[in-house]
Amino acid sequence: MAIEKEKLLWMFRNMVTIRLFEERVAEYFAAGKIYGFVHLYVGEEATATGVCANLRKDDYITSTHRGHGHLISKGGDLKLMMAELFGRKTGYCKGKGGSMHIADVELGILGANGIVGGGFPIATGAGLTAKYNGTDQVAVCFFGDGASNQGTFHEALNLASIWKLPVVFVNENNMYGISMSQKKSMNVPDVAARAAAYNVPGVVVDGNDVLAVYEAAGEAIKRARSGEGPTLLECKTYRYRGHFEGDPTVYRPKEEVEEWKKKDPIPRFENELAKMGILAPDQAQTIKAEISKLIDEAVKFAEESPWPSLEEITEDVYAV
Amino acid sequence: MRKLTMLKAINEALRQEMRRDPKVYVTGEDVGIFGGCFGVTAGLIEEFGPDRVRDTPITESAIVGSSVGAAATGLRPVAELMFIDFIGVAMDQIFNQAAKMRYMFGGKAKVPLVLRMPCGAGGSAAAQHSQCLEAWLMHVPGLKVVAPSMPYDAKGLLISSIRDDNPVIFIEHKFLYGVEGEVPEESYTIPLGKADVKKEGKDVTIIATMAMVHRALEAAADMEKDGISAEVVDPRTLQPLDNETIVNSIKKTHRAVIVHEAVKFAGPGAEIAAMIAEEAFDYLDAPIKRVTAPFTPVPFSPPLEKEFIPSKEKIASAVKALLQE
Secondary structure (H helix, E strand, C coil): CCCCHHHHHHHHHHHHHHHHHHHHHHHHHHCCCCCCCCCCCCCCHHHHHHHHCCCCCCCEEECCCCCHHHHHHCCCCHHHHHHHHCCCCCCCCCCCCCHHHCCEHHHCECCCCCCCCCHHHHHHHHHHHHHHHCCCCCEEEEEECHHHHCHHHHHHHHHHHHCCCCEEEEEEECCEECCEEHHHHCCCCCHHHHHHHHCCCEEEEECCCHHHHHHHHHHHHHHHHCCCCCEEEEEECCCCCCCCCCCCCCCCCHHHHHHHHCCCHHHHHHHHHHHCCCCCCCHHHHHHHHHHHHHHHHHHHHHHCCCCCHHHHHCCCCCC | CCEEEHHHHHHHHHHHHHHHCCCEEEEEECCCCCCCCCCCCCCHHHHHCCCCEEEECCCHHHHHHHHHHHHHCCCEEEEECCCHHHHHHHHHHHHHHHCCHHHHCCCCCCCCCEEEEEECCCCCCCCCCCCCCHHHHHCCCCCEEECCCCHHHHHHHHHHHHHCCCCEEEEEEHHHCCCEEECCCCCCCCCCCCCEEEECCCCEEEEECCHHHHHHHHHHHHHHCCCCCEEEEECCEEECCCHHHHHHHHHHHCCEEEEEEEECCCCHHHHHHHHHHHHHHHHCCCCCEEEEECCCCCCCCHHHHHHHCCCHHHHHHHHHHHHCC
């Protein structure tokens, strides 16, 4: 598989950006500077990165409560994201949404979502728009293993299938819906097996291998763009942190976490790139330092930004 | 002027808007060749084809949710739910997604979506096919709720709803589909949030919605014979509510009777009564009265259902009792 060097480096940078962004969010959340619920994407970086590396700016995504990685991968602005998490007026949503509702419609990001399974029909509708307008845009719906037990999963996959819509349903199977292991929440080992019910391809891929995700998502997206309809792509991955910040994670064995940390997608990709001669020695460190600076700037921007003014509370309820 | 049934007036509004704007499409269960459960979309598929008159499976969450996604990405869907009673299975997409998207995203999204849904009792369709649930939807910031009583209003309000950049719940009382009234052939709009005085009067204001506007007008006509002059105000839009027209009427009559087919407790009339108490208390000469369905599911058996729906007699007796206060 020949992927141009620039794209490979973008993928690496993007994964590092997500990781460092999330680590910083954890820090500021613990310090009480970030409010509400935050669900971090640490460990799952290869999935959003590998999928979005195939997308154009005019493609759509729907995201989840664990959405920061998707937003960064689709081109989300770190400053506007951080300011939103800090609840500031300059944030993506003017401080009205927070972590679970960041969106950038201009970038095709139709929102993180606080309702598990809420994005399925919305992504299907975005796919309908593309088909209706006769464009070759696609819509990607990110969702977790837990969400695949919601009714909207069934309704959206069925509708996307019968209407042959350009929607790629990307399951990030991190093995847990909060505390419930996938083994207890469904009687099939693979979420992708459910694709059979809709007569669409169901593909399983190592979600911690960014190149494998890139390739599998590329196939699914190509299929969608060419009018062949939806795909259900399952990426097996793991979240290193709890469901939310503050989750004591009593429900999973330490050994399991340690096992998965050995499969960390970032060092793994870093080694591959080094072997391929794409990353010079020390270049990874330089990239990480650069990105860390960008995140410093995002935090500074957020901290120095004003709170929303109180009159704004009633603004933006309705379009006028 | 030409007369049209409310059903035909709604059909004409859809047809004219679909001709005007290629982004407008109709979707829902059996809306295509079947013409919709009540026939509202009849003939549209012949003119606009299956891409713009999209039959769906029985899948309310996906009907609403795909319409939300399509609206957020530039189309203007008009989705039909076969009965308002079915919103329960689609509610997340209505109240958590469509309604809140704009606010949650800091004003950077618009969701120009119309959800049409028939409501109302009168055909022994029992508890899951006969309800009036407008209060559920009035309560959600981000939604607009339209509830016409006349063919003329239905056409103009639906055209406005389709052109509105917000999610609009358009409620059609199924026993008004056959009601005839004057409807201009050309396209026209009626602004959302404007009530209409259906009959002028001076002794009492009857604020009535949908089918109850007709019962209120009948009661008012009967009461004329007894020398009682009732004014009948139809809010037409429940969210936003036209407080001004209602309050102005009460300033004139000093008495208010609210009539709706929804159940009384926390029904739409509770909000209207509270608004009157807040804004027009000094003008009232008597307590506010409500004539509504009892607090029960809609019963099946014809005599029970007849008892459930407020009648013109009940309205007249409430008015007369109030005039004696």
